[in-house]
Amino acid sequence: MAVKYSRQRQTIHNFLMTRKDHPTADVVYQNVRQEYPHISLGTVYRNLTLLADRGEILRLHVGDGADHFDADTSRHSHFVCSHCGCVTDLALDCLEDLLTQAKQDFDGRIEAVDTCFHGICADCLDTSAKRTPIL
């Protein structure tokens, strides 16, 4: 099953590279649809899965029901705001140390690590402070 070029897949990958907010499949679909009105949601899912399987993008499980996708495949962490649901990048030096230590302590073979931080993003802290101090 050799991979052949497809305009749809290229467009999906290109779109993902323009975004830093790690959109869901449906967000990708809604946006790519502007250029390809006839693209189907199944095509978006199939290509996101194919790209992720080939290591060209990352599939993130942030725990909000839908998977998110990231065109940046370098090792980095993520943050999810439990208030607005936004997903952002987080660069941490000691991520490598974590992997190194895990490989030492563990019997099996460790290939990757997903690190997902949770809390309230700066924007939500700001706006909630200006309105009602509930959070």
Next chain:
Amino acid sequence: MAVKYSRQRQTIHNFLMTRKDHPTADVVYQNVRQEYPHISLGTVYRNLTLLADRGEILRLHVGDGADHFDADTSRHSHFVCSHCGCVTDLALDCLEDLLTQAKQDFDGRIEAVDTCFHGICADCLDTSAKRTPIL
């Protein structure tokens, strides 16, 4: 909405505390059903969600489609075998360092971190070595 005692919830929580393999809601359901044949899957989900919301158990998003649940709420990491799908605990000293560094570097408020390692567990490495060396 004060929380009232329920035998079903107690049984679910008790069952979870006997297991170290972080079962899914359906596995909890299948097991608790032995004692309560009439318990419904909805009740299992509702109580697992309630316990997780109150911080009495953890809900894990390991990326295999279904959420897993963990009665051990102390800070620790998890490992998921991409071959057999098993989920195990992983204790790492530098997890605290990761949180500390993240809080320093980040503008928002960080409350928690999920760390999920992926790879092949020791059992799967063993058995695949004894059979056909595909992995």
Next chain:
DNA sequence: ATTCAAATCAGTAATGATTCCTATTTTTAG
């Protein structure tokens, strides 16, 4: 450039995990 098998597509149906709904039962404060 033409051909043609393999890959991909659009559209839609099916699946699987989880949540929602409602009438009934259980819990617990007074």
Next chain:
DNA sequence: CTAAAAATAGGAATCATTACTGATTTGAAT
């Protein structure tokens, strides 16, 4: 003991994702 609040069982509904199918596109060999 009583009654209001919470929880339940059972099933329907929802949402993300995958699978299916007949038509279209790609690309390597002619």
